[in-house]
Amino acid sequence: MVELNAKADLLRYLQASRDALLWKLDGLSEYDVRRPLTPTGTNLLGLVKHTAGVEIGYFGEVFGRPFFEVGRVPGWYGDEAEPNADMWATVDESREEIVGLYQRVWAHSDRTIDELALGADGHVAWWREGNRDVTLHRILVHVIAETDRHAGHADIVRELIDGNTGLRKGNENLPWNERTAWETHHRRLENAAREAGEAGR
Secondary structure (H helix, E strand, O other): OOOOOHHHHHHHHHHHHHHHHHHOOOOOOHHHHHOOOOOOOOOHHHHHHHHHHHHHHHOOHHHOOOOOOOOOOOOOOOOOOOOOHHHOOOOOOOHHHHHHHHHHHHHHHHHHHHHOOOOOEEEOOOOOOOOOEEEHHHHHHHHHHHHHHHHHHHHHHHHHHHOOOOOEOOEOOOOOOOHHHHHHHHHHHHHHHHHHHHHOO
16 A cells, blocks of 8 residues: 655655756756746746745745845845846846755745644735635645646747757657657648638638
């Protein structure tokens, strides 16, 4: 019989999502990790910075375990920050700085997860009234979902940059490796979409 360890399972999925998000930066120039690839500005390094901020809040403030020391909160984080300040890297913020921050945040988050029970109480001040009292279990599920969502954004942004795809390093989880197979598949889908669009007029 397999032993049930819910906390270890949740942490394993969270770490897999973290690793996948960082993997999408590998081999890219400073320009490419920062360039906005959607009308709303989605970019790879901004996704990492934002996700670090997510964990700072949910595994820090929510459980009374702040990541930043008093008076050391950066301008991009918190209520006073300009909108979307956590979704992009300024010229003065290096890739190494943001990735290093994210990895330090993991360590802080993992200590919270390790030291508290899944049923431990927390309080999310920025959620709507009546929904703010939470448990560590609920926050773990919430952060896994959010990190996975942003890793999916990173998948698409990376593909738009240089065509590289895959679920995670060492496990691309794709049916074909050849670019010609994907080009054929793309043409097939485009033709089907056009045909359906013309039929639906």
